[in-house]
Amino acid sequence: MRNVLLDVNFVVDIISxxxxxxxxxxxxxxxxxxxxxKVWLYTGSVQTLEYTAARxxxxxxxxxxxNLTFKEALKKAREKLQIFTSDVNWLAALAEDGLVFDEVEPxxxxxxxxxxxxxxxxxxxxRDQKLIGxxxxxxxxxxxxxxxxxxxxIAFVDLDAQQDILRPQLETxxxxxxxxxxxxxxxxxxxxxGKLAEFAGAEYCIGxxxxxxxxxMPLMALGIGPGDLVLTTPFTFIATAEVISLLGATPVFVxxxxxxxNIDPQQIxxxxxxxxxxxxxxxxxPAAVKKNPEAFTIKAxxxxxxxxxxxxxxxxxxxxxxxxxxxxxxxAQGFGGVYRGRFTGSLAHATTTSFFPAKPLGCYGDGGxxxxxxxxxxxxxxxxxxxxxxxxxxxxxxxxxxxxxDTMQAAILLPKLESFPSELKHRRRIAASYxxxxxxxxxxxxPFTPECCQSAWAQYSIVAGNREKIQKSLKKSGVPxxxxxxxxxxxxxxxxxxxxxxGDMPISERISxxxxxxxxxxxxxxxxxxxxxxxxxxxxL
Amino acid sequence: MADKWGALMEVRAVYEGGEITxxxxxxxxxxxxxxxxxxxxSEVLDNREAEYQAIEAELQQFAKDNDMLRKLWSGFDGKYLxxxxxxxxEAFVDALEMSGKY
Numbered sequence: 001m002r003n004v005l006l007d008v009n010f011v012v013d014i015i016s017x018x019x020x021x022x023x024x025x026x027x028x029x030x031x032x033x034x035x036x037x038k039v040w041l042y043t044g045s046v047q048t049l050e051y052t053a054a055r056x057x058x059x060x061x062x063x064x065x066x067n068l069t070f071k072e073a074l075k076k077a078r079e080k081l082q083i084f085t086s087d088v089n090w091l092a093a094l095a096e097d098g099l100v101f102d103e104v105e106p107x108x109x110x111x112x113x114x115x116x117x118x119x120x121x122x123x124x125x126x127r128d129q130k131l132i133g134x135x136x137x138x139x140x141x142x143x144x145x146x147x148x149x150x151x152x153x154i155a156f157v158d159l160d161a162q163q164d165i166l167r168p169q170l171e172t173x174x175x176x177x178x179x180x181x182x183x184x185x186x187x188x189x190x191x192x193x194g195k196l197a198e199f200a201g202a203e204y205c206i207g208x209x210x211x212x213x214x215x216x217m218p219l220m221a222l223g224i225g226p227g228d229l230v231l232t233t234p235f236t237f238i239a240t241a242e243v244i245s246l247l248g249a250t251p252v253f254v255x256x257x258x259x260x261x262n263i264d265p266q267q268i269x270x271x272x273x274x275x276x277x278x279x280x281x282x283x284x285x286p287a288a289v290k291k292n293p294e295a296f297t298i299k300a301x302x303x304x305x306x307x308x309x310x311x312x313x314x315x316x317x318x319x320x321x322x323x324x325x326x327x328x329x330x331x332a333q334g335f336g337g338v339y340r341g342r343f344t345g346s347l348a349h350a351t352t353t354s355f356f357p358a359k360p361l362g363c364y365g366d367g368g369x370x371x372x373x374x375x376x377x378x379x380x381x382x383x384x385x386x387x388x389x390x391x392x393x394x395x396x397x398x399x400x401x402x403x404x405x406d407t408m409q410a411a412i413l414l415p416k417l418e419s420f421p422s423e424l425k426h427r428r429r430i431a432a433s434y435x436x437x438x439x440x441x442x443x444x445x446x447p448f449t450p451e452c453c454q455s456a457w458a459q460y461s462i463v464a465g466n467r468e469k470i471q472k473s474l475k476k477s478g479v480p481x482x483x484x485x486x487x488x489x490x491x492x493x494x495x496x497x498x499x500x501x502x503g504d505m506p507i508s509e510r511i512s513x514x515x516x517x518x519x520x521x522x523x524x525x526x527x528x529x530x531x532x533x534x535x536x537x538x539x540x541l
Numbered sequence: 542m543a544d545k546w547g548a549l550m551e552v553r554a555v556y557e558g559g560e561i562t563x564x565x566x567x568x569x570x571x572x573x574x575x576x577x578x579x580x581x582x583s584e585v586l587d588n589r590e591a592e593y594q595a596i597e598a599e600l601q602q603f604a605k606d607n608d609m610l611r612k613l614w615s616g617f618d619g620k621y622l623x624x625x626x627x628x629x630x631e632a633f634v635d636a637l638e639m640s641g642k643y
Contacts, residue, residue: 015613017600018624019593026603026610048633055636056622063620070639076616083612 001150002037005091005115007126008048008107010141011041015080016056021127021141028125028141035149038164040122041085042114044093048107053077089164091118092171108134154519154528156480157358161523162416162423169415177411186407192414193369199417200335200345202371204378207405208385211332211354214368215302216243217403218328218350221380224249224299229289231271232302232330233263234488235508240304240330241489250286250296251498253490255505257312259448261461261515263303264507265315272298272323284490287499300326305334305344307484307517308360308427308456309449313339313347320349328352332368333458335361336424340452345371355405355413360427360456361420363409426522427457430529434460434518437533443540459484459517462536467514470539477535481516488512549577589623597621 013021014029032039041049057080058073068076091114103109108128112135115124124131124138132138155161163170177186189207197205208214224230226248232241234253241251254271257264267283274283275298280290289296301320303311311329320327329348331337337344345351353359355367372378386393388400435446445463449455461484464470471481488508490500502509518532553564561578597619604610 013624014610017614017617017621019621020596021624022621023596023599026600030603030607051636051640052633055632055639058639060617060620060622063622064616064618070636070641074640080613083609087609 002035002147003040003118003122004032004037004144005040005042005111005118005122005124006088007111007124007128007131007138008045008052009127010125011049011081011084012052012056013127015053015077015084016060018056024127024141024145028144031145031147035147037150038089039087040089040091040118042091042093042111044097044110044114045107050074050077050081053081089167105130111135112137153478154480154524154532155521156482156517156519158521158523159357159362161521162419166415166419169418170412173411173414174408177408183407185404186410188407188410188414189405192405192410192417195414195417196345196369197371199420200343200351200371202345202351203373204371204375205345206370206372206378206381206385207410208368208370209401209403209405210366211352211356211359211368212239212243213401213403214332214352214354214370215239215328215330216246217381217384217401218326218352218370218372218377219243219247219249219300220384220400221377222299222326227296228299229275229296230300230302231263231268231298231325233304233306233508234490234505235261235485235512236304236306236330236489237332237485238489238492238494239332240302241495244302245495249299250289251489251495252285252289252298253488253500253505253508255507256511258507258511260309260312260450261306261511262309262311263301263316265312265319268301268316268319272319276323284500284504290499298323298325300328302328302330303348304330304332305337305456307447307461308333308337308458309447310334310337310339310344310347310453310455312450317348326350332356333359334456335359336420336456338454344456346373349374350377355409360423360458361413361416363412363416365406365409367405367409367413369405423522424456426524427520428454430520430522430524431455431457431460433526433529434533437529438462438536441537441540444536457520460520461515461517463511463514464516465514467516470536471516473539474532474535477531477538479532479535480519483516485512546577554578593621593623 010025012018013025054070054074054077057076058068058070061068097110097113100106100109108131111124115122115137122137123144124135125141125144126132126138127140132140177188180186193205193207208217224247228249229252230244230249231252231254233256235256244251252271254263254267256262271283274280274285275289275293278293280293301316303316305311317327327348329344329351331344331351332354334344335353339347350370350372352370353368355361355363357364370381383389383397384400385403386400387402388396388398390397438444438446443464447461474481488505489495490505491502552567554561555564604614
């Protein structure tokens with residue numbers, strides 16, 4: 001895929017059917033579409049476009065025997081420009097584009113600046129020979145027709161496609177933040193928190209710096225530390241368990257359900273019983289706990305909504321209620337997931353999510369959020385977020401963090417949240433297409449979604465015995481894949497001191513040795529999904 | 542021109558489908574002979590016009606499969622502009638003046 005910026009003359013040639021140039025321009029436009037190249041227009045060209053197009057339309061209409069006033073021609077030009085631009089991307093004019101009055105051709109100089117900003121290998125499509133001579137990125141429609149299509153590849157996650165749709169609002173919001181200058185805890189943060197809480201059905205939302213801080217902060221608020229145990233899944237990203245160890249507490253891993261890959265509620269009960277009764281042989285436990293279970297207190301459970309699928313919260317909350325444990329839902333991948341008609345964010349005592357760029361709701365850097373209905377917890381989290389502040393940040397009630405969500409990231413998330421419900425629908429449609437397409441492929445296991453759940457489909461992950469061979473074959477077919485997660489946390493070197501050994505979490509170990517994820521994003525076309533499905537079938541021919 | 546041939550004789554001929562045929566039978570000495578043909582000015586097609594007509598035919602093919610092009614060119618009734626005279630910035634300035642906006 002190449003980026004192609006159109007000069008005014010190119011557009012006017014097509015709109016006003018200007019001979020002989022129109023033919024090359026039409027061919028070049030068709031070539032761009034066929035190659036999958038992204039076509040751009042520079043917003044600074046708008047006035048020249050409409051006035052030049054109007055003039056030419058006035059001329060061509062005169063050939064049909066009618067005489068348009070300039071106002072009428074301008075109206076027609078705008079109608080035709082509306083049609084032409086409905087399928088192009090608008091490239092913003094920036095402040096540096098104003099510094100061109102010492103140039104021989106200020107308008108050309110602006111286009112050169114714009115195409116350079118677009119990307120070093122972007123092309124400026126023009127028939128202006130002078131511009132072609134002066135700008136290395138400028139190319140005539142004829143020369144462009146000689147270029148071969150770029151390699152057609154499927155994106156694992158396509159943030160560009162989303163940006164193409166949301167660009168006007170994203171750029172406006174970024175610009176707004178630059179103008180009001182409240183880079184820390186600006187109005188966008190509060191606006192986002194309100195909208196996120198409403199979406200999730202939670203009383204409070206606290207925007208934080210990243211998904212890891214989001215997990216760490218509630219544990220800090222609960223005062224979890226040395227001697228405390230927190231139960232969690234071994235089949236997750238390290239951050240889930242890392243925060244437990246960071247506070248000096250001990251993670252206790254509980255194996256997963258073999259169909260959902262989420263923590264198994266029945267095994268949570270088994271692990272608790274093993275600890276509380278001292279029958280430490282009944283469930284694999286950290287060495288220190290095995291040795292002296294009385295020295296530890298179970299404080300919390302962290303279920304993970306893996307790949308976007310909510311964990312089984314009813315039995316988890318029941319176990320937690322029975323043993324007076326706090327449930328912190330790690331919904332880093334699961335924001336937008338639904339469990340028994342309720343969105344994640346309202347299913348546990350507190351829920352965290354991550355806005356890492358590749359997440360279903362992602363920003364353009366790091367970001368995260370915590371949801372809760374507990375006012376007292378929300379207060380503590382708000383304090384911990386800014387160095388344990390009280391009345392202000394120089395009044396420090398507790399040890400806290402520097403964990404604020406950037407205003408800029410909140411500004412980026414606001415338009416993304418607007419399109420999030422529609423994106424979730426697309427993700428579900430794409431997941432259904434994968435599942436339907438792969439239904440007859442007996443060598444793989446497609447994701448299982450319990451009837452009471454809707455996944456946010458952060459990932460579409462399949463299990464296959466010969467993973468490496470399949471991945472290699474898919475790569476050859478231009479299908480990217482990724483492994484989430486190739487090693488269970490209880491076997492990670494970082495947790496060696498816990499004393500877990502291979503075989504302690506058999507389901508997690510088996511799945512981590514055979515699972516991999518397929519391309520998944522809301523802008524994946526049906527054609528691309530079919531291509532992936534066909535490529536998978538071909539692996540078994 | 543006549544110097545090349547000497548005395549000239551006028552003969553009626555018809556041009557049809559790219560071939561010229563004598564209306565009145567004439568026998569020529571050689572198998573290949575340069576002739577001087579008189580063509581009415583009104584029948585001569587400008588080369589550029591022919592080129593543009595060929596392009597127009599090709600554009601119609603593009604428009605057949607392209608809704609956007611059909612919409613863009615609706616109302617032009619097969620007409621097209623001769624863009625051989627360059628306008629460039631002058632066209633824009635000209636247009637601005639015509640608009641009466643500035």
